[in-house]
Amino acid sequence: MELTNSEYTIQGVPVTQIVEQFQTPVYVYDADKIIQQIKTLRDSFSGVNLRIKYAMKSLSNLSILKLVKEYGVDLDCVSIQEVLLGVEAGFPKERILFTPNSVSFDEIKEAVSLGVVINIDNIAVLEHFGDVYGNTVPCAIRINPHITAGGNAKIQVGHIGSKFGVSIFQMSHVKKVVESHNINVVGLHMHSGSDILDSEVFLMAANVMFDCAKDFPNLQFIDMGSGFKVAYKEDDIVTNIPELGKKMSAAFKEFCKNYGRDLELWFEPGKYLVSESGHLLTKVNVLKHSPAAVFAGVDSGLNHLIRPMMYDAYHHIINVSNPSAPKRVYDVVGYICETDTFGYDRKISEIKVGDILSIQNAGAYSYSMASNYNSRFRPAEVLVFNGQPHLIRERETLQDLIRGQVDIFSEVEIKTSEETTTSEK
Numbered sequence: 001m002e003l004t005n006s007e008y009t010i011q012g013v014p015v016t017q018i019v020e021q022f023q024t025p026v027y028v029y030d031a032d033k034i035i036q037q038i039k040t041l042r043d044s045f046s047g048v049n050l051r052i053k054y055a056m057k058s059l060s061n062l063s064i065l066k067l068v069k070e071y072g073v074d075l076d077c078v079s080i081q082e083v084l085l086g087v088e089a090g091f092p093k094e095r096i097l098f099t100p101n102s103v104s105f106d107e108i109k110e111a112v113s114l115g116v117v118i119n120i121d122n123i124a125v126l127e128h129f130g131d132v133y134g135n136t137v138p139c140a141i142r143i144n145p146h147i148t149a150g151g152n153a154k155i156q157v158g159h160i161g162s163k164f165g166v167s168i169f170q171m172s173h174v175k176k177v178v179e180s181h182n183i184n185v186v187g188l189h190m191h192s193g194s195d196i197l198d199s200e201v202f203l204m205a206a207n208v209m210f211d212c213a214k215d216f217p218n219l220q221f222i223d224m225g226s227g228f229k230v231a232y233k234e235d236d237i238v239t240n241i242p243e244l245g246k247k248m249s250a251a252f253k254e255f256c257k258n259y260g261r262d263l264e265l266w267f268e269p270g271k272y273l274v275s276e277s278g279h280l281l282t283k284v285n286v287l288k289h290s291p292a293a294v295f296a297g298v299d300s301g302l303n304h305l306i307r308p309m310m311y312d313a314y315h316h317i318i319n320v321s322n323p324s325a326p327k328r329v330y331d332v333v334g335y336i337c338e339t340d341t342f343g344y345d346r347k348i349s350e351i352k353v354g355d356i357l358s359i360q361n362a363g364a365y366s367y368s369m370a371s372n373y374n375s376r377f378r379p380a381e382v383l384v385f386n387g388q389p390h391l392i393r394e395r396e397t398l399q400d401l402i403r404g405q406v407d408i409f410s411e412v413e414i415k416t417s418e419e420t421t422t423s424e425k
């Protein structure tokens with residue numbers, strides 16, 4: 001989103017025009033921003049065989065999937081349903097990685113039958129996999145290197161108490177299982193959590209992975225997961241991708257030389273690819289002056305964007321309708337009957353009822369975590385592509401809330417006891 005001549009635009013399209021066309025609340029994604037992120041990542045890892053596996057749980061709209069597919073990006077899926085959506089979007093099976101956690105073995109079997117790459121994160125499951133498939137189906141192993149990183153306790157997944165991955169301290173056990181079951185391990189994977197700041201942390205983790213790799217002679221790839229941080233606030237420190245790329249590429253080349261073959265280096269960015277592309281556009285329904293704050297109440301809430309409430313995530317908020325007005329301080333709140341504050345004590349250009357507020361960084365874990373709480377409809381989604389806004393998901397309707405519900409009382413009679421019956425014959 002750009003501010004030119006006191007007007008916010010996306011690829012030259014005024015944001016207010018998008019709102020007129022599609023109403024609020026609406027999620028708007030800038031395709032150019034996603035493409036730019038893909039390019040930066042690619043350019044930063046020149047000289048190595050890089051594969052980008054988009055973590056589609058961050059934003060799973062089919063048009064977004066098709067967009068990244070056309071730019072040569074593959075998929076990382078965490079449920080069989082995501083795998084099926086990836087197939088629906090046209091990804092070839094070998095470009096889909098399935099990284100499940102705590103799923104039933106039936107789900108893994110289904111993924112194997114679809115032909116996608118399976119990533120296993122549990123020794124018992126690995127044994128089961130070996131019993132069933134032997135060396136006929138290749139797999140990857142998710143390792144937990146126990147490197148603690150991540151912006152919030154709920155998104156730290158690499159520490160010793162985490163449920164994810166096979167502990168690095170259990171690698172000799174893994175090796176025994178692999179050898180005894182003749183399992184074809186083609187990849188080693190790690191993902192130590194979202195929001196890693198420091199490229200040194202990645203390098204530390206990479207060295208742990210490279211060390212493990214020596215015990216697996218059939219590897220085709222090392223998957224370093226994700227956790228790339230993007231700026232939520234203006235002066236936020238972000239993962240320096242070009243610097244990381246340079247250091248990691250050098251380390252990886254050295255590793256490949258020692259390993260004796262050129263492997264692929266995989267990353268699984270979600271947030272990095274789509275977070276900044278997204279904006280949740282909302283309309284101010286009410287202003288409310290209380291002794292403690294001025295509330296701007298918008299036509300959205302934790303049902304559409306739960307990150308501020310669930311992770312204390314900061315999302316920058318701007319007044320699209322009135323960008324050059326003097327700034328005042330507001331609490332921006334939602335319309336859900338539950339505390340759903342998008343931002344406390346925010347300096348925002350003076351707000352009037354009916355103004356459009358944009359909640360920024362709403363590409364990742366935003367629509368994909370939306371719900372129907374309070375029986376509200378989920379918003380529409382719009383993709384601005386080649387200078388044109390396109391509707392990529394319709395706003396829900398009452399039919400969506402009713403669909404699938406079975407109204408048994410259209411058939412079954414309710415008999416209440418006489419004392420509680422109010423209608424007398």
Ligand SMILES: *Cc1c(COP(=O)(O)O)cnc(C)c1O
Nearest residue numbers: 055191194226227268269270271
């Ligand atoms: C969530 C997840 C990612 C993406 O993390 P981001 O912080 O959004 O980049 C990558 N890999 C796996 C296995 C994940 O679960």
